[in-house]
Amino acid sequence: MRRLRATVRTPTGFAGSAILLLVLFFVVAGPILWGPQAARINPLDILAGPSARHPLGTDELGRDILAEVFTASRLSLELSVLATLIGAAVGVPLGAVVAVLSPRPRRLIGTLINFTVSFPGLLLAIFLAVIVGVGSTGAVLAIGFGSAPGFARLSQTLASSVTEMDYLAAARLLGVSRTRLLFRHVLRNIGEPIILNVTMSVGGALLALSGLSFLGLGVQPPSYDWGRLLSDGLANIATNPLESLGPGAAIVITGIGFNLFGESLAQVLGQRVAPRRPGRKERRRLLAEPGARPAQPLPASPGSPAGRQPILRVEGLSVTFPRQRPASRPVRDVSFELAPGEIVGIAGESGSGKSLTALAIARLLPNGAEASAARLEFLGNDMFTWRGAEASRILGTKLPMVFQDPMTSLNPALHLGIQLTEASQVHQGTPRRQALERAAERLRAVRIDRPDERLCQYPHELSGGQRQRAVIAMGLMGEPRLIIADEPTTALDTTVQRQVLAIFRELSETTHSAMIMISHDVAVLGELCSRVLVMYGGLIMEDAPVGELAGARHPYARMLVEAVPDLGTARDRPLATIQGQPPSPAALPPGCPFAPRCPRALERCRLELPAATEVSPGHRVRCFNPLTFDETLVTLVEPATP
Amino acid sequence: MKGLRLRDVVVGYGHGSSRLVAVDGVDLDVPEGQLVGLVGESGSGKSSLARAIVGLVNPLGGTIELDGRPLSSHGERKRPHPVQMVFQDPDSSLDPRMTVRESLSEALEWRKLGRAGLRAEIGRLLELVQLGSDTADRLPRALSGGQRQRVAIARALAAEPRVLVADEITSALDVSVQGAILNLIKQLQGELGFSMLLISHNLAVVRYVCDVTAVMYLGRIVEVAASEELVRAPRHPYSRSLLGALPQLGTSARTEWLALDAEAPDPKRPPAGCRFHPRCPVGPLASSDRQLCLAEDPQPGSEERPHRAACHFALD
Numbered sequence: 001m002r003r004l005r006a007t008v009r010t011p012t013g014f015a016g017s018a019i020l021l022l023v024l025f026f027v028v029a030g031p032i033l034w035g036p037q038a039a040r041i042n043p044l045d046i047l048a049g050p051s052a053r054h055p056l057g058t059d060e061l062g063r064d065i066l067a068e069v070f071t072a073s074r075l076s077l078e079l080s081v082l083a084t085l086i087g088a089a090v091g092v093p094l095g096a097v098v099a100v101l102s103p104r105p106r107r108l109i110g111t112l113i114n115f116t117v118s119f120p121g122l123l124l125a126i127f128l129a130v131i132v133g134v135g136s137t138g139a140v141l142a143i144g145f146g147s148a149p150g151f152a153r154l155s156q157t158l159a160s161s162v163t164e165m166d167y168l169a170a171a172r173l174l175g176v177s178r179t180r181l182l183f184r185h186v187l188r189n190i191g192e193p194i195i196l197n198v199t200m201s202v203g204g205a206l207l208a209l210s211g212l213s214f215l216g217l218g219v220q221p222p223s224y225d226w227g228r229l230l231s232d233g234l235a236n237i238a239t240n241p242l243e244s245l246g247p248g249a250a251i252v253i254t255g256i257g258f259n260l261f262g263e264s265l266a267q268v269l270g271q272r273v274a275p276r277r278p279g280r281k282e283r284r285r286l287l288a289e290p291g292a293r294p295a296q297p298l299p300a301s302p303g304s305p306a307g308r309q310p311i312l313r314v315e316g317l318s319v320t321f322p323r324q325r326p327a328s329r330p331v332r333d334v335s336f337e338l339a340p341g342e343i344v345g346i347a348g349e350s351g352s353g354k355s356l357t358a359l360a361i362a363r364l365l366p367n368g369a370e371a372s373a374a375r376l377e378f379l380g381n382d383m384f385t386w387r388g389a390e391a392s393r394i395l396g397t398k399l400p401m402v403f404q405d406p407m408t409s410l411n412p413a414l415h416l417g418i419q420l421t422e423a424s425q426v427h428q429g430t431p432r433r434q435a436l437e438r439a440a441e442r443l444r445a446v447r448i449d450r451p452d453e454r455l456c457q458y459p460h461e462l463s464g465g466q467r468q469r470a471v472i473a474m475g476l477m478g479e480p481r482l483i484i485a486d487e488p489t490t491a492l493d494t495t496v497q498r499q500v501l502a503i504f505r506e507l508s509e510t511t512h513s514a515m516i517m518i519s520h521d522v523a524v525l526g527e528l529c530s531r532v533l534v535m536y537g538g539l540i541m542e543d544a545p546v547g548e549l550a551g552a553r554h555p556y557a558r559m560l561v562e563a564v565p566d567l568g569t570a571r572d573r574p575l576a577t578i579q580g581q582p583p584s585p586a587a588l589p590p591g592c593p594f595a596p597r598c599p600r601a602l603e604r605c606r607l608e609l610p611a612a613t614e615v616s617p618g619h620r621v622r623c624f625n626p627l628t629f630d631e632t633l634v635t636l637v638e639p640a641t642p
Numbered sequence: 643m644k645g646l647r648l649r650d651v652v653v654g655y656g657h658g659s660s661r662l663v664a665v666d667g668v669d670l671d672v673p674e675g676q677l678v679g680l681v682g683e684s685g686s687g688k689s690s691l692a693r694a695i696v697g698l699v700n701p702l703g704g705t706i707e708l709d710g711r712p713l714s715s716h717g718e719r720k721r722p723h724p725v726q727m728v729f730q731d732p733d734s735s736l737d738p739r740m741t742v743r744e745s746l747s748e749a750l751e752w753r754k755l756g757r758a759g760l761r762a763e764i765g766r767l768l769e770l771v772q773l774g775s776d777t778a779d780r781l782p783r784a785l786s787g788g789q790r791q792r793v794a795i796a797r798a799l800a801a802e803p804r805v806l807v808a809d810e811i812t813s814a815l816d817v818s819v820q821g822a823i824l825n826l827i828k829q830l831q832g833e834l835g836f837s838m839l840l841i842s843h844n845l846a847v848v849r850y851v852c853d854v855t856a857v858m859y860l861g862r863i864v865e866v867a868a869s870e871e872l873v874r875a876p877r878h879p880y881s882r883s884l885l886g887a888l889p890q891l892g893t894s895a896r897t898e899w900l901a902l903d904a905e906a907p908d909p910k911r912p913p914a915g916c917r918f919h920p921r922c923p924v925g926p927l928a929s930s931d932r933q934l935c936l937a938e939d940p941q942p943g944s945e946e947r948p949h950r951a952a953c954h955f956a957l958d
Contacts, residue, residue, distance in 0.1 A: 174748060174797075
């Protein structure tokens with residue numbers, strides 16, 4: 001019901017539903033109000049033109065055309081709906097059943113559907129109409145069966161996507177019968193788009209039925225539908241053009257009504273079924289408006305060596321979604337510095353704000369997000385002052401980003417050569433030949449063999465690891481000063497992961513580019529980074545040199561380290577776990593965001609947010625009650641029994 | 643033998659040039675009440691093997707037996723399969739339109755419980771996986787990833803399986819949740835005594851949970867040993883390269899163990915001789931006196947070697 005209301009609220013939806021309501025009115029009331037008038041034969045008024053009494057004129061028996069059009073609504077719509085339902089009733093189960101069949105019958109039905117779909121629908125209908133017999137029964141059956149292959153194809157496609165779902169496999173293992181699988185799992189999950197398509201198909205069926213009646217294969221005298229009226233009117237088009245306009249308009253308006261309604265229903269359903277995520281394009285949109293910046297400078301991170309200009313300086317970075325209700329702040333007061341060649345890791349779980357921090361620095365925040373900071377400097381320049389082309393030039397050549405899934409950064413339809421050289425051709429004006437040479441050299445640098453050949457290949461011809469390395473090579477095409485990598489090895493096998501990590505280490509040595517490496521896996525960061533920031537609830541909870549990470553002081557950071565078994569974990573003891581859920585960025589507690597789950601929380605932790613304090617040189621912790629270096633967390637957290 | 647016994651199992655897909663033999667003659671035992679782990683990279687065939695065990699794909703050859711009888715003869719119509727599976731992604735393994743109660747009721751249908759019995763049993767199952775009874779009437783999307791995985795485990799347990807196959811059950815979850823799920827599965831196994839085949843790409847996870855670990859490479863089991871033993875003294879160079887590649891906090895990696903080529907060859911065209919030879923750090927590409935590996939498949943005769951290692955030089 002709520003969805004229906006949402007549908008009506010859109011402009012298309014409103015127009016569609018208004019038309020459909022009007023049509024419904026004529027379907028119900030047409031034959032009652034105008035039926036007698038449409039049946040009245042008047043020999044004195046044969047084939048009259050439009051007049052005040054007969055706005056659309058009269059037919060060869062002197063009946064009023066307008067009254068006939070109104071009266072015909074019921075039959076026209078009844079037949080269309082009936083034909084659509086027949087089509088759906090035959091087609092949908094036929095297509096959906098493939099999801100629960102074994103491969104051989106599945107292929108057979110697939111071939112059958114392919115064959116019937118390739119047969120033109122209207123031709124099939126005419127063919128059937130001739131077999132079944134001329135008349136409204138024949139026409140309805142013909143249109144019904146004619147539209148069945150379309151429904152079958154749609155439900156086959158939708159059902160195939162359900163087939164890939166593990167819940168179907170799980171139900172099969174539970175011994176659920178095929179019929180139940182079909183009704184309980186398949187049809188239920190493909191129902192919405194099918195209903196939608198059925199709604200939209202009524203318009204098409206109306207058109208097809210009118211077509212058949214127009215050709216004399218559909219409704220026979222003395223009954224009449226809009227198609228027959230149109231056919232009658234066309235005979236007199238020279239004397240009274242309005243006679244054919246009436247039924248014609250009725251068909252067109254009704255058809256549009258169904259389509260508009262279906263269209264907006266589709267939008268509403270689509271939103272509900274698949275929540276909209278910011279696409280790649282949107283993510284790439286630059287931050288136009290920097291938010292308010294707090295005036296007073298915050299203490300910077302002590303981690304970077306003094307005397308050299310840092311590559312990146314971040315002070316008091318926050319990311320907010322001001323237009324969300326309630327407004328949320330998934331990143332709060334993040335401060336750190338990066339020296340040339342330094343590799344800093346950011347660890348945290350989903351929702352900790354680690355990716356948004358990186359996206360804010362790369363200015364790739366999703367729509368609706370705003371970043372603000374006391375200071376955000378890249379190579380000594382205030383990033384907030386960059387605009388338009390300048391910003392894309394700097395970001396495109398000096399600050400590449402590597403994502404978890406390399407395919408988000410690669411265009412599947414273009415050769416690698418084109419993709420690798422694009423940025424340098426646009427931003428640096430490098431000639432094509434030179435750019436290609438550089439690309440081959442960069443591919444070699446990330447240990448991709450036969451680089452010249454690879455430049456002529458498409459992304460799908462590479463393995464997952466090679467793709468990720470190609471994306472890294474793409475980032476090396478300019479003069480990268482800071483590489484941001486967001487879970488770059490999470491989807492890779494461990495041996496490939498090690499290779500990619502080695503490449504990153506090598507690059508930082510040869511190019512002196514700084515790096516921010518984001519991962520949920522502390523061990524991965526330990527391999528590569530000199531320093532690791534652990535984030536929770538949008539805050540940096542701990543900023544530790546990598547050597548001190550195994551003895552992390554913040555309880556959450558320690559849990560991240562100890563929750564994952566390594567080769568030395570005692571097998572007879574449970575892993576460290578922490579009960580509860582991370583806080584929602586829209587409802588952060590006033591004190592430490594980790595306090596509600598923290599086994600060491602004090603009264604104070606729930607009321608006050610602890611400040612970052614240095615516990616040893618270059619090691620900051622945001623905690624009132626940190627662990628000591630050799631305390632273990634496992635003993636502090638009770639095993640996961642309630 | 644009580645328990646699951648696989649002999650010479652072959653699983654393949656496709657025809658002609660696109661033909662892929664994902665599992666190529668696997669022998670594996672999961673004795674009753676034991677936890678056996680299966681490790682391998684993507685493309686090693688470990689998921690295909692899992693699907694063959696539970697009957698989601700038909701093996702092309704070999705035998706799968708439970709307690710000495712073919713597994714297919716255990717199946718009864720409308721009864722759950724004696725081997726149940728927990729899948730990697732709980733987003734996909736729970737029907738988005740069914741509440742937890744509906745999903746569990748489906749799994750309990752075969753027991754023909756009455757209304758009250760069903761309610762009590764659902765409560766018991768939820769308690770078993772440490773979920774509150776208030777979860778019962780929620781849809782999967784109202785649950786966190788860890789909670790969903792717990793529901794999936796509860797559903798598998800509802801079928802009272804003899805063997806549980808757990809395929810990468812923690813890799814889609816957050817770190818803090820992974821630990822909790824591993825703890826849970828170990829605890830449940832201890833209480834209920836089912837046997838389990840745990841499949842993972844992470845050797846450390848398998849070692850932590852399982853008594854015995856099997857390493858799979860390009861469709862074959864290349865080494866089997868007690869988990870601790872395998873980690874302490876691996877016999878097959880591939881197992882060693884997996885161990886060497888594992889990121890470890892605070893210890894430096896053993897680079898001499900790493901595979902020459904980080905990526906596995908195309909499983910559709912496995913190399914001749916030893917399948918690992920193009921990547922082997924101690925094989926023919928590294929030392930010229932090991933030409934044997936180019937020509938001769940080390941799989942036959944692995945029974946006699948320590949850890950059943952499919953390597954001509956397993957004793958070195």
